Amino acid sequence: MPQYDYDIAVIGAGAAGLTVAAGAAQAGARVLIVEKESAMGGDCLHYGCVPSKTLIKSAKVYHQMRQAARYGLPEVAVPEVDFRQVRDRIQRVIAAIQPHDSPERFCKLGAEVEFGRAVFVDEHQARIETNAGDVRTVSAKTWVVATGSTAALPKLEGLDRTPCLTNREIFFLDELPSSLVIIGGGPIAVEMAQAFARLGSKVDVIQRSPQILSREDADMAGLVQGVMEQEGVTFHLGTEMLRVQDLGREREIFFKNGEGVEMSLRGTALLVALGRSVSVDGLGLENAGVVFDRKGVQVDARLRTSQKHIFACGDVTGAYQFTHAAGYEGGVVVTNAVFHLPRKADYTWMPACTYTDPEFASIGMNEKQARQQGLEYTVWTEEFAENDRGLAEEEREGRIKLLLDRKNKPLGVQIVGPHAGELLAEWVAVLGGKVKLSTLAGAVHPYPTLAEINKRVAGKHLSEKIFSDGVKKTLKFFFGFKGRACGDQSGP
Incomplete structure (x- = not known):
């Protein structure tokens, strides 16, 4: 041997x-x-998950400082961001985690x-x-x-002669770019677009697809885009990129917009975020x-x-x-x-989260994937605007979407909303553990919490059966229920 x-x-x-x-x-x-x-520690620790989430948190706090009046607080004059301090905090967080790796x-x-x-x-x-x-x-x-x-760097004319940023450089700049052009519309692109816009950069996003987060359902991705547009991010979707050039203090990118018209944008920094x-x-x-x-x-x-x-x-x-x-x-x-036990990887319930604000978390199939596979499904939704904790915290944007197959078995869940990644953890346990939706619907959640939205959407499709006309007729027959006490009296 x-x-x-x-x-x-x-x-x-x-x-x-x-x-x-x-x-x-x-x-x-x-x-x-x-x-x-x-x-x-790999890219995650040094150039990915850890620095990006640290940056995103700094940007969110700064955004909230500027939004004090929204919370019933006096407006305050907020000084401009010194990106070196943000950068130093990122490096401190990496250093704190590094001993583990x-x-x-x-x-x-x-x-x-x-x-x-x-x-x-x-x-x-x-x-x-x-x-x-x-x-x-x-x-x-x-x-x-x-x-x-x-x-991944695209084969784009002039890119090899034009200074550009990727995830390896974007977190360690000496100063905040006054204007940032981002090529790409995936998770990294949109996370950085929102973060830098909140810190004070003028941000333009150029995306080849007609929507951001192109693998996701358009209605859910649109919720994220709408919030970002309100915060000042400009999107150019359905484009064809042509070339870039270095102008010294600025970079210029030429592209055709969705109507086929050639345009150009200039920025003091260019971020390429076109996947891996x-x-x-x-x-x-x-x-x-x-x-x-x-x-x-x-x-x-x-x-x-x-x-x-x-x-x-x-x-x-x-x-x-x-x-x-x-x-x-x-x-x-x-x-x-090591143990020589045959185990296969199963990605059926692999969760994912894009850390914009609101976050976009998902598990299982979305509507695009269900349609591609020719599956019959129904959609059940709940809005964060109807969640009491969301209202209390001024977190009104977003919804949860539950897809059920023809047998009312879950196909997938998507959440656009505050702390969506944390809320998805309950679905990881429910779906991975094959817990019945009726169990989730009947579970007691503390009030008020954002997680109540999971319970509500799980119970929504059950309530149609429980409170159907047939059930009401049966109860009326056996127990003599008199029906509605106010409003329309035409029902059973």
């Missing part, structure tokens, strides 16, 4: 890779982690950490070129590719016989590549590029690779 240096070697120290490494090391496996950056912590768990680049030599060996300049070749019985993704590209270049995957393409490393339901002892998880597969999905997939790999 071949002897290997390690039981498991993990390439990439983001959410997926670290989940695998922690689980394998604690199970007693000899583990090596190889990370090309100078710190562990550190070589010291993983060494205590029993995993070795090497900073450098790993390139497969064959299906069991890889050459590691360390950041310190050393080179060594290691072997492992099992390999895990968890190299993540990077910001999987990080597969330079890994030598072809040397290991691993099948991949520009969309990602190909895996089966157990997250095995074309080489059954080599797994891939996280963004690099190109499937669900969320940190929580990466952590989930890491757990699936541990089950298969």
Whole structure:
């Protein structure tokens, strides 16, 4: 039997890779982690989830300071934002979390950490070129590719000669851009658009699709867009991008609008937020016989590549590029690779959240997906404008949408509203645990809370049956109910 240096070697120290490494090391496996950056934690910690949510919170507080009168408070003169202070806070938050994703912590768990680049030599060996300049070749019985993704840059004339920002630079600017042009209309684009507009930038969003958040239902995405427009963000939808140029202190982008008319916009900063590209270049995957393409490393339901002892998880597969999905997939790999128990990844109830204000959270199918699959469904909604806690907190925008199939089984839930991501957690438990809607409808929620909206929409479709004309006729027959005490008396 071949002897290997390690039981498991993990390439990439983001959410997926670290989940695998922690689980394998604690199970007693000899583990090596190889990370090309100078710190562990991946894009999420350094250039994604953590800095973006920190920035969004600062922007929300500043927005509320300027909206004091809305809460019955005296208006105050709010000074302009010094972005260096916002940037410093972002760095403090990252630093506070960093020890959780550190070589010291993983060494205590029993995993070795090497900073450098790993390139497969064959299906069991890889050459590691360390950041310190050393080179060594290691072997492992099992390999895990968890190299993540990077910001995708479009093939746009002039972009290679024009300074632009991606998620790697946007959080660490020396000053707030007076004007910001954003290419893209997905989650990153709209989150940054609102945050920078609230901090004081003039923001324009240029989107190829006729709606923002193009994978979502138009009515729900429209709620988010409407709020952002009220706050000063300008959207240019259904466009065709033509070229960009550097004007020194400004960047100019040319595009055709929805009517085919050529236009241009100028901004002191240009943010490109057009999705992600999987990080597969330079890994030598072809040397290991691993099948991949520009969309990602190909895996089966157990997250095995074309080489059954080599797994891939996280963004690099190109499937669900969320940190929580990466952590989930890491757990699936541990089950298969460490415990050798066959476990398949199941994305049926994979939640997602876009952290605009109001937030946009979802789980399961939306109407677009249900129609694409030819499913029959009904839609049930509740408005936050009718939620007492929402009214008390001046959080009136948004709604919850519940999709039921022809058998009244849930297909999916979408929430646009305050703390939608937190409210979705109840649906994660209900749908993942196969809890009946009648159980949720009958559950007692504290009053007043935003979460009452979950209970109300769950009970809405049940009430049609409970309080139907047929039920009322039956009750009248058996118990002699006299019917309405006021208003229309024509009913049963």
